[in-house]
Amino acid sequence: MPKSILAVNAGSSSVKITFYTFENPPRTIADAAISGITAPPPTLKYQQGDKKHKEEVKEKLNTPQDAFKYLLQRCFSDPDLSEVASVDDVEYICHRVVHGGDYRDAVEINDETLDRLKGLEDLAPLHNFSALEIVRLCKVELPKVKSITFFDSAFHQTIPEAVRTYPINQEIAKANGLRKYGFHGISYSFILRSVAQFLNKPIEKTNLIVMHIGSGASICAIKDGKSVDTSMGLTPLAGLPGATRSGSIDPSLVFHYTNEAGKLSPGSTSEMHISTAEDILNKQSGWKALTGTTDFSLIAVENPPSKAHKLAFDIFVDRIQGYIGSYYVKLNGELDGVVFAGGIGEKSALLRRALIDKCQCLGLAIDNVANDKGPEDEETVKDISKGSSKGPRVLVCQTNEQVCCFEMAYHCACSRS
Numbered sequence: 001m002p003k004s005i006l007a008v009n010a011g012s013s014s015v016k017i018t019f020y021t022f023e024n025p026p027r028t029i030a031d032a033a034i035s036g037i038t039a040p041p042p043t044l045k046y047q048q049g050d051k052k053h054k055e056e057v058k059e060k061l062n063t064p065q066d067a068f069k070y071l072l073q074r075c076f077s078d079p080d081l082s083e084v085a086s087v088d089d090v091e092y093i094c095h096r097v098v099h100g101g102d103y104r105d106a107v108e109i110n111d112e113t114l115d116r117l118k119g120l121e122d123l124a125p126l127h128n129f130s131a132l133e134i135v136r137l138c139k140v141e142l143p144k145v146k147s148i149t150f151f152d153s154a155f156h157q158t159i160p161e162a163v164r165t166y167p168i169n170q171e172i173a174k175a176n177g178l179r180k181y182g183f184h185g186i187s188y189s190f191i192l193r194s195v196a197q198f199l200n201k202p203i204e205k206t207n208l209i210v211m212h213i214g215s216g217a218s219i220c221a222i223k224d225g226k227s228v229d230t231s232m233g234l235t236p237l238a239g240l241p242g243a244t245r246s247g248s249i250d251p252s253l254v255f256h257y258t259n260e261a262g263k264l265s266p267g268s269t270s271e272m273h274i275s276t277a278e279d280i281l282n283k284q285s286g287w288k289a290l291t292g293t294t295d296f297s298l299i300a301v302e303n304p305p306s307k308a309h310k311l312a313f314d315i316f317v318d319r320i321q322g323y324i325g326s327y328y329v330k331l332n333g334e335l336d337g338v339v340f341a342g343g344i345g346e347k348s349a350l351l352r353r354a355l356i357d358k359c360q361c362l363g364l365a366i367d368n369v370a371n372d373k374g375p376e377d378e379e380t381v382k383d384i385s386k387g388s389s390k391g392p393r394v395l396v397c398q399t400n401e402q403v404c405c406f407e408m409a410y411h412c413a414c415s416r417s
């Protein structure tokens, strides 16, 4: 029986795993995810063949490693899942890691690379910590399986110097790696490839403005198939607001917020050096601070339940509109399409309509019926532009970070054998 490849996407509040057959083209064997680790009880979503279900998890899962172990066990013990009955059936584990510093490519994990990645943990403690804890766990508990890490930041290594450099003391900036990195790159490369194919254009001639908007939200300007700017920065906090993140604010706000802000947060461990300010801006801001909910589907409604919900919606539209205007100019108006992706981008017709209405001056227009319908389950890219529109296409892309990790691992494996 061919071995499988396991792709892992660990977030601060969720862990998703997918098993694929190690063959070309790959076939999904099973998909499992735990969400709500930080807001118990956690929920399990499991899909294997036609079997699909969702359940509340009774066990206590305090960390992403607990969730990962639970998911593995759940898959290995499923009598219908004979293709992955134990670790012996796994050839590679591909881990999505948000911050890869200066790494341009995927990295195979060994003592040296793991040490280098540890050095990056402070730059994205909220994201990298959980992913690397799972990498470490795999190294100890599944020592025979090769782990490869794929970085969200790698796609943005093409961002020009004047865009990625912060105007601060450059010696300090270089010594501490303080620059714009940008994230969601695994998703952007999947979207770029899918959209270029949909538009029947070579990737290296494709110009797009892509939004990956979910609980974490960012936007990217792609020129000739390369990232030339993105809204996230040194960390995933910069740019657009999100479920619990403030997005860009005046940095001085930190010093006026509370006098506790600069101290280590009570949630900080000896390995996660998070200040109260980082904790507030990353975990206690965004939709949660404005409305009490982190669920944008309760905010993006025709009749918002409160003024605060309406304000949260309007803030999001305003910030995205600002980036679209700026990126349109950066791309010299030579734009093939504007693409919506991520949980909100793929599911909220209301957000798409409100935003495109505000960008009409760029020639963007949508077909309301196509927009309301959104993409079908198996439809990766859907065109929702108004038929008569001569402007750039408006598209929805159902992104898939897991499959992208798999494809890269497959590519690495093929090029080595």
Ligand SMILES: Nc1ncnc2c1ncn2[C@@H]1O[C@H](COP(=O)(O)OP(=O)(O)O)[C@@H](O)[C@H]1O
Pocket: 011, 014, 213, 214, 215, 216, 243, 294, 295, 296, 297, 298, 300, 342, 343, 344, 347, 348
């Ligand atoms: N119909 C909808 N309308 C608006 N927002 C939605 C809808 N469905 C899901 N969402 C939002 O999508 C978010 C999840 O997006 P996703 O990209 O999956 O998140 P993550 O950043 O955790 O990977 C949810 O928090 C929810 O707010």
Ligand SMILES: CC(=O)OP(=O)(O)O
Pocket: 011, 098, 127, 152, 183, 184, 214, 215, 216, 217, 236
């Ligand atoms: C980079 C980032 O913000 O990731 P996520 O949206 O999964 O939190």
Ligand SMILES: [Mg+2]
Pocket: 214, 216
């Ligand atoms: Mg995500």
